Structures are given as structure tokens and as C-alpha cells.
Amino acid sequence: MPNKRLSVGLFVVAGALVLAACDGSAAPDARQDAAGLDPAKCADPNFASAHTDFCVDNASVPETPAAEAATLSNGLKVRIISAKSETVDSNGYDSGPTASVLVTIATEITNTGNATFVFPTATSNVRAELLYGRNHAKATYSAIQKGGSTDLPEQLVAGGSVTITSTFTMRAGGADNVVFRFNPDNTTTDDITFTNVQTLYK
Known part of the structure; x- marks a missing residue:
């Protein structure tokens, strides 16, 4: 039992x-x-x-070498056509006393699709961001820049191209690891991450 x-x-x-x-x-x-x-x-x-x-x-962000072009899912091909870096008088820029390097990047956008692409009405949806140094510090979008998202037209017809100029101020040093993130409309596609932008400086 x-x-x-x-x-x-x-x-x-x-x-x-x-x-x-x-x-x-x-x-x-x-x-x-x-x-x-x-x-x-x-x-x-x-x-x-x-x-x-x-x-x-933990999704990885695809990277594109600065010298190459990247094509977004919406048919827009983006490439950096020029980049330059110069030492400036930091007092002329609203970026703090330690920001003494001015970086200007010209980016070409080409519509390789069959339909007209309409750019977002909110300019904040156009991402242009410069990161630099080992820890990818964020450079300041220059307060006195000319161009930027205001260079973009309302739309881009199939086969058409447009150039946008982005200007940033950053601290001296850390210029051996410069990354440029760009997106014509970050509400519809992922950013393009261009690496080693400093290799394009002229």
C-alpha cells in the first residue's frame, strides 16, 4: 500500500x-x-x-563606400559627387568654440524609376547627417549653410537628377572615420550610410 x-x-x-x-x-x-x-x-x-x-x-544598417552609389527601394540612386573639408574661424559658426572644421558634401540624386518621385513637403523628412571619430560624434548642421533640403525640387521626373549640398561643422580631430547618412525621404525608405567620406576630400 x-x-x-x-x-x-x-x-x-x-x-x-x-x-x-x-x-x-x-x-x-x-x-x-x-x-x-x-x-x-x-x-x-x-x-x-x-x-x-x-x-x-539589432537590424544592421547596410553601408556603402563613399566612392560608390546606392539605389533605394523607391528607385532613387544617390551618390556623393564631391566632399571637402576646411579649417575655419569657429566664431563665424553657431557650433561652439571647438567646432573648427567645415565639411561640405554635394550629393546627386537620380530617379532611375519609371514614375515621378515627389519629395516630402516636410524638409525634416530629408535626412543629412555627418558622424565622425571613433565614437561617431554627430557634426552640427551648419547654421549659415546654403542649400541643403531647400535645394530639392518638389518632384523629380523619371531619369532626372538633382544635387543637394549639405554643410556641417565639427571639431578638429577624428576626421579619419567620417560617415554621411542621407535619405531623400526617411518616412518611406531606410537611410543610406556612406562610409570613409574623408577619402573624397579635395
């Missing part, structure tokens, strides 16, 4: 183990597993579907 006390004792122990597993005490292990995931595995569709949130948070 089974021992009732032993059976009850085993039942209580089993119940305690189930409660311990459900009360969040196992959460640290789950978090540790998530922290140990490899973002490179997100290229595998099976892994990505099983770890959707992780892969979205």
Missing part, C-alpha cells in the same frame, strides 16, 4: 517546483539567453522569425 505521507510530500515538492518556475525566478536565465544571442544569426529566416524583437532591435 502506498505511503500517503510520502505521496503528499512529493506532491507538495512538485507543486513548489512548478511555482518556482512560474514566479519569475527563471527570468534572469531567460534574459541571459537573450543577451547571448548572436545578431549575425538574424540573417537566417528561421532564427529571425523565432526572435523577432531581438532581430528588429
Whole structure:
């Protein structure tokens, strides 16, 4: 005949183990597993579907060498046609006393699609951002710049091209790792990240 006390004792122990597993005490292990995931595995569709949130948070941004062109999903081809850097009198720019380098980048946008592209009415939807140095400090969009998103027309017909000029001020130093992020309409497509822009300086 089974021992009732032993059976009850085993039942209580089993119940305690189930409660311990459900009360969040196992959460640290789950978090540790998530922290140990490899973002490179997100290229595998099976892994990505099983770890959707992780892969979205760790999505890699494609990079384009500064000397090459990039084509967006909407058919716009973007390339840097010139870049220059010069030392300036920082008092002439609203960027603080340590910003003494002026970087000017001319970007050409060509509509390679079959339909007219309409640029966003909100100029803030056009991204032009310069990062530099080991930690990718953000350069200041020059307060006295000429051009920028105001260079863009309302629309660009198929086969047409337009040039936009972006001017930034940044601190001296850290100019060996310059990245330019650009997007004609960041509400519809991902940014283009041009790397090693300093190799184009003239």
C-alpha cells in the first residue's frame, strides 16, 4: 500500500517546483539567453522569425563606400559627387568654440524609376547627417549653410537628377572615420550610410 505521507510530500515538492518556475525566478536565465544571442544569426529566416524583437532591435544598417552609389527601394540612386573639408574661424559658426572644421558634401540624386518621385513637403523628412571619430560624434548642421533640403525640387521626373549640398561643422580631430547618412525621404525608405567620406576630400 502506498505511503500517503510520502505521496503528499512529493506532491507538495512538485507543486513548489512548478511555482518556482512560474514566479519569475527563471527570468534572469531567460534574459541571459537573450543577451547571448548572436545578431549575425538574424540573417537566417528561421532564427529571425523565432526572435523577432531581438532581430528588429539589432537590424544592421547596410553601408556603402563613399566612392560608390546606392539605389533605394523607391528607385532613387544617390551618390556623393564631391566632399571637402576646411579649417575655419569657429566664431563665424553657431557650433561652439571647438567646432573648427567645415565639411561640405554635394550629393546627386537620380530617379532611375519609371514614375515621378515627389519629395516630402516636410524638409525634416530629408535626412543629412555627418558622424565622425571613433565614437561617431554627430557634426552640427551648419547654421549659415546654403542649400541643403531647400535645394530639392518638389518632384523629380523619371531619369532626372538633382544635387543637394549639405554643410556641417565639427571639431578638429577624428576626421579619419567620417560617415554621411542621407535619405531623400526617411518616412518611406531606410537611410543610406556612406562610409570613409574623408577619402573624397579635395
